[in-house]
Amino acid sequence: MPGQVRVTLNELIDHVGKAVDLGIPAIALFPATAPDRKDSEGSEATNPENLVCRAARLLKSTYPTLGLIGDVALDPYTDHGHDGVLRNGLVANDESLEVLARQAVVQAQAGIDTLAPSDMMDGRIGVLRAALDSASLTDVRLMSYAAKYASGFYGPFRDALGSSSALKGDKRTYQMDPANSDEALREVALDLQEGADMVMVKPGMPYLDIIQRVKATFAVPTFAYQVSGEYSMIKGAIDNGWLDPDKVVLESLMAFKRAGCSGVLTYFAIEAAERLQRD
Ligand code: PBG
Numbered sequence: 148m149p150g151q152v153r154v155t156l157n158e159l160i161d162h163v164g165k166a167v168d169l170g171i172p173a174i175a176l177f178p179a180t181a182p183d184r185k186d187s188e189g190s191e192a193t194n195p196e197n198l199v200c201r202a203a204r205l206l207k208s209t210y211p212t213l214g215l216i217g218d219v220a221l222d223p224y225t226d227h228g229h230d231g232v233l234r235n236g237l238v239a240n241d242e243s244l245e246v247l248a249r250q251a252v253v254q255a256q257a258g259i260d261t262l263a264p265s266d267m268m269d270g271r272i273g274v275l276r277a278a279l280d281s282a283s284l285t286d287v288r289l290m291s292y293a294a295k296y297a298s299g300f301y302g303p304f305r306d307a308l309g310s311s312s313a314l315k316g317d318k319r320t321y322q323m324d325p326a327n328s329d330e331a332l333r334e335v336a337l338d339l340q341e342g343a344d345m346v347m348v349k350p351g352m353p354y355l356d357i358i359q360r361v362k363a364t365f366a367v368p369t370f371a372y373q374v375s376g377e378y379s380m381i382k383g384a385i386d387n388g389w390l391d392p393d394k395v396v397l398e399s400l401m402a403f404k405r406a407g408c409s410g411v412l413t414y415f416a417i418e419a420a421e422r423l424q425r426d
Pocket of ligand 1: 219374
């Protein structure tokens with residue numbers, strides 16, 4: 148992914164310090180799990196000493212006011228690259244929920260403020276909310292990837308995570324069909340009913356119509372994820388001299404605001420914040 152790096156725990160504090168200095172309110176953590184820590188059940192996801200939990204504790208003690216967003220899904224930890232566990236070659240929804248709930252609790256206990264379930268299993272928001280409540284983690288926010296499409300634009304992220312080479316088939320049995328639009332509203336309605344505080348649409352730019360419909364229908368905090376493929380298209384074109392970064396970086400983000408977003412997750416965050424400060 149052009150312009151992006153993976154950092155070790157030792158480099159994390161300096162790396163994130165830049166975001167803190169620029170006033171970025173929150174960062175999302177994604178682990179690149181060592182291959183020998185992956186298995187078919189995604190066990191490392193529930194290890195309180197896993198990379199994300201250690202990073203969260205370190206960041207919270209260094210930057211107590213920085214918001215921490217933790218992804219809830221098993222794909223960084225499974226040797227097959229799926230977001231849930233497999234039974235007879237298929238992702239098993241309800242068995243995955245049990246693992247995801249434990250993953251959510253260990254992350255929240257490590258200091259993650261906002262859990263962002265990106266797994267797209269049915270019923271996960273309710274199950275996570277109940278698990279958090281019974282662990283007395285009642286103040287943790289749930290930012291649901293409510294309308295998440297089975298998109299080709301996640302390619303560079305899967306490469307960065309090391310989950311792409313293992314992934315057999317696709318995620319269409321749990322992520323949404325890009326042809327569908329009304330289904331997004333049903334997904335959002337369910338997640339809100341189950342206890343989501345905020346909802347996300349993903350990818351962002353190819354799905355601006357969905358963002359606008361969600362915001363107009365539910366009037367809840369709505370986020371867009373400008374995903375790795377969208378970012379890489381723009382960044383790659385900038386690096387080749389085909390697009391002018393002084394114009395397109397903020398224009399690409401403004402589109403989300405125009406569509407009704409309350410916030411955007413983007414790999415351009417540092418660059419965009421620097422540009423906004425300069426202006
Ligand atoms: C998976 C997850 C994905 C992303 C965030 N969480 C990829 C996928 O669904 O395969 C993609 C983010 C990006 O492309 O920037 N749980």
